Amino acid sequence: MINQWNIAPIYDIPKWFQDIVQEYTKNIPTKGDFVSQLLWHRGIREEKELQTFLDSRNYKPTSPFDFGQEMKRAVIRLNQAREEREKICIWGDFDADGITSTSVLWEGLGQFFAQDLQLSYHIPNRLKESHGLNCEGIDTLAQEGVTLIVTCDTGSTNLKEIDYANELGIDIIVTDHHTLPDDRPQVVSIINPRYFKNTHPLYHLSGVAVAYKLVEALYEAFPDIPIQPVEDLLDLVAIGLIADLVELKGDCRYLAQEGIKKLQNTNRCGVKQLLQLCKGNGDRPMDISFGIAPRINAVSRIHGDASFCVKLLTTKNLKEAITLANQTEEANLNRKELQQTVLKQAHKKVADLDLSTTAVIVLEDNQWETGVLGLVASAISQEYGRPSILLSTMKTSDSNNLARGSARSVSGINLYDLIFSQKHLLSGFGGHPFAAGMALPIENVPLFRDGINQKLKQKLDITKLQPIIDIDLTVTVSQLTQELFKELKLIEPCGMGNSAPKYLVKNCWFTDVRNKNISSKKKNKTIKYLVTSFKLCDSSKPDGIFGSWWGHSSSEILSNQNYDVVIEFDYNKFNKQYEPRIVDIKTSDSQLNLNVSESPTVKNNIVLKANNNNSETLFNKDFHKQKWINFLGIVKYLINHQQSIDIKIFQEKVVMGDRTLEYSLKTIENLGFIHTIENNNIYFSSRKTTINEKEYLKNLQKTIAIIKEEYLQTLFLNK
Template identity: 50%
Template structure:
């Protein structure tokens, strides 16, 4: 397993009243997330203390939308709902179907249309408009108003076409906005609001709900059912779409889960029974309801039955639909794993050291699972990824990115190569002529390198450091106060140091009917030196991947309702290397003959040329890797009577897996072109300035059919010229377990440790 960078949140001072109110660990989380003031805490914990934002905060657009719907109601017009085929779009369609159904007769004056995922794309299409209009005409209705949900903001051609047909459109959406306001009767999209607005992060279903809220408020005497009955659907869409659960998003999710827990909706109750979930936590949605709803479109395309499942009152119909969703979800799992393996095989042919984005296409791939697989690729390889299927010369697919890389911006500006695209900074959909594949790939890859400049290694943000003895029902209940967890309020990631795995075994995952599913997990017991232990599992991994040495682990505490206990879910581990496994002395006891009041300045990441005066400081341009290094560095500054300035690259940028990818890419390039590289240049590319680790890398390359020769540079006896030639074609792809990766990760571990020791005394400087 490659070493993932760990970013551990700083411990902050906790007010006594807060610790007494929610417990010390929950209080620490709240403070780290900026929720400190008493009124903030109260409204965060208690939904009755939160003041929800009015639907009319959307301003004139909401007023125009309500006026147009009111006109349609008064004049007996027919309305069509245009939805989308993911869980957010399906629940949004269901909200409008039930909400507008209080004003317009369902199936008569109210119809809905959702594109088929396997035949159409996200968004409004001219083809779909013609089909919808034809359906209405066949029923003797003249379509004059369409209300979209979770889609439509950037479908300018289709919206113009609707306008030409005399059809008004009200867009409710939350995706990225077009450069100019589209030709619509109203557009209700929280992206028009300031980033810190409490409505800014609403998902599609939540925007649809706010529209219904405004309509109920305007015509309160007409609806026969409470608006709040729709909140369980809102919670499902919000959690499934991974929006930030802050502001009104959190409020609506909290209220919705309360309704969900009551299980008044037949389809929701039967879905929860099917996946053996209670319905009182977001995890019941994200791991139970949402995958089953999403699976229908991924496997079969047509999701109209999903809306029926969520809105029907017929138990016989509902039972049949539940069976279909379960079958679709089982097939989705198998198909996803199959496509992921095929994608990995293609990735092995790429030079990942020079690849900023992974863009692949294959006519055999099912478009329904490409978004899920792209997300897996992002997690595994740390690259923004676009995966497409191909039909009749058109590539159609899904894109996923990682935090800090705006995929939408990378695609924007490539409209001349695209037939369609839309989405978020982290996810989107697109289509283009297959002949444009290479040009599109080169264009966005060039834009990536110019904007971001470097590849990002995988990282985990850790919230708290705990002991195994802390992992109890009491801690779980502390965390439960802070639910719902999700984007913007992530589930706590916990660091446990110096523990070991035992009683390790693999478990085969099966369906309720005993059928084997193409997923595995490893079960284990986690123990510390004091005899404390807890059970846990590691999804998607085999038992042999766990180390037999002491480890630091990152885990989540979970409620194992089936076994009536609290377990841990393993997220990552760092095996302790031999030099650092023993009890380590502190910096103060390790520095010899030094002034412990020495000023240490953190200038890492700064360009020395930009700093006004660095001659008065002793420069440390290489991260220490041992206590001897620390002593030598500080003694040099002490003797010079100067501050010590740290200017070396941040050690968390070292990642063995990425370094190996880069080294293999360099080897391929040099062997193909016959060019050479200086050792100093290779060090800069890999981020590794350690002769022993580099030598291990060279030896490992030889195992893959490369010959490495190093020649001294006459003008610089500290540098070498590296030449690499291919002598055999036995390289069989990227592997995550080889001596070089392990050595690089151990180096990173050592450097991060000693870097932290230095920084404990560092005085951060911005002026130099």
């Protein structure tokens, strides 16, 4: 699917704004022009807002008692439990936000309650229990003498389970950030930022940040009891916040900024081990989002039970930390292998869909493990620009004939509301506007697919659904330096609502293009990755700089061709270099530099009389080249996405008649592209072969001549 590019305009930035930015770039040999443009475009245009965005020391964090009576009730009930030596259980969740939430409460409440004697925790088994409270677990806690459950990152909509706990004499305090029920549940307290307006500085808190606010409130109410400073929990808060993809605004950004400062100097031996495994030092949010968080999340995805991850984050025993961290590494490798397999299968299923009539991609398979479906759904939704839902219909002893799965959305489409519209078909679901999980009877899957598609079609024109890439800055290759990286590092931490910058490099070309074989090995497993390395060049730096394109082959980049390229620019800690990483690529609107024959019929402009009113049509020398590049681009897209296409539709897209298409197909055989036609569908594939450049150029010359001839005939027929 072709991506739409939204390119930020160039603004006339006020001097006062630039002066503030330059205060933070005075140790960098730049003027702060790039970060000024980016922040202004992202809507940061007030002095106070700019100062607090750039420096967390200028931000005044919101009091935990902004939660009002709900927070006060929670503090009073916890103090009662402390005085009466009640048993308390923290009920968490199995993803990184839930694990860090549990860890924050384990250590934070552990300043007030004896761990293991009065205080315990429960992490649901992802494969057996799923998210949220369940009656079986509540039964077990009642038998153990628990009289108070404190949830974290879950519980808001578990109305049946809350009522059941009340019947057994167990009180519940909910700390959560997910969607609220219609009516307040029968709990002691529900601390959930969704009760605030979306402009409130606490509105976007994730589960771990809500848990931290509860601990913060206890510290304020009883300051003489705790021994450990509450700020010591902020490294855990940063991990959960960034892992959960909440919008980094208000207190979220502040807590993430302060947490990353703490993470760089963490004393947690388990966190240190995770950083070593991902070769990070904790100063970048990427060390969390691409390092720590995937390893924590992998445990429940592969094994179901992730309770040991709480111990990993809180243990003071180095030997134990090393053992547990290695277990997360092994789980993460297994997760990568499983994710690769499911993603390939999902791509094949998407190829069978008519995306022109599909608003929501709903895929199912009876062999899929549920643990990686959210990750694959995220990749599919980003690639095809529409919400995606992946369901496993695998039969298990406790599945009760249910399909279980995960959903991910794209910007502007509220996934939770979409799924809620089909709640009559579901046995359970939960989530928020961007991500959700669900279960439904297998026989309801076709009805669910049709219903959710119809619902979205009623809301918007699906023909306009396509992936959108927001481009922050237009740069030259010579500007891609360490100084630019340091300047743009000012906007970190990046995440939802503050994405990593994307740059546009126009009219550039590539040299030294080659495939690299990257693999991860652990015991008897090897995970292979396709990545293309290259030098990115333009007129400002003809010798270029090294970069990479993950998941793509070198055959997708033509030599002697100019491109417009969207990149991210980051530091490669493995190669120890700053490098561009391709996000998207298109042939340049500027000069097309194809290596074609020097024949005058190809090289010269031709002026033709197009109609009777003496107006002239210019047949530009680049027209037929652009047509050929368009043809190659569509062929490569179909190969990369393993898609076939109706041959008539293909001809319409490449704008070629039968004879022109015939010669074009013969010509690309010299590049290793082969095709087959079955049931009026054309399929393309590539094979490893030595490119016959001489034969290719010979055939290309004839093909270009036929393209030109066809164009001329069209002109005269339309006179």
